[in-house]
Amino acid sequence: MKMSRFVVLAVVLMMIPTLTFAAADAAKGKDVYTASCKKCHGEGGNPPPAMTKAMGVKALNDKDVQAKSDAVLKKEVKEGFGKMKPVALSDADLDNVIAYVRTLK
Numbered sequence: 435m436k437m438s439r440f441v442v443l444a445v446v447l448m449m450i451p452t453l454t455f456a457a458a459d460a461a462k463g464k465d466v467y468t469a470s471c472k473k474c475h476g477e478g479g480n481p482p483p484a485m486t487k488a489m490g491v492k493a494l495n496d497k498d499v500q501a502k503s504d505a506v507l508k509k510e511v512k513e514g515f516g517k518m519k520p521v522a523l524s525d526a527d528l529d530n531v532i533a534y535v536r537t538l539k
């Protein structure tokens with residue numbers, strides 16, 4: 435029965451990278467942010483004054499923004515929010531970018 439225990443162990447070990455990969459990754463989220471959000475939301479979530487004035491963009495570290503749940507923030511990005519149009523991202527990129535937004539508070 436030693437062999438079957440080895441097989442179980444091997445399967446568990448093979449799953450570890452998958453599990454790690456599935457968790458939201460704020461470092462990857464920062465790259466997504468730079469590519470897809472920064473032009474409007476600015477460096478570190480601080481929008482350029484012109485964007486605040488023209489579009490009413492709040493800083494992403496604003497307590498009102500951070501008070502929203504991950505599910506709500508994801509929905510706002512995916513479906514759009516007020517003057518912000520929906521941003522098309524993969525589910526993984528969406529998870530990661532929200533993880534990054536959480537590092538801003």
Ligand code: HEC
Pocket residue numbers: 466467470471472473474475489490491492498499507510511515516517518519521523531532535
């Ligand atoms: C084309 C410009 C633009 C891009 C690109 C953009 N946003 Fe926005 N975003 C806005 C504007 C404008 C608002 C404010 C909308 C309003 O209040 O009517 C906003 C609002 C938000 C809010 C809600 C803030 C609040 O007041 O509750 C979140 C969260 C957000 N954006 C996240 C993101 C993320 C994450 C990305 C990248 C995946 C992104 N946005 C890309 C323009 C943009």
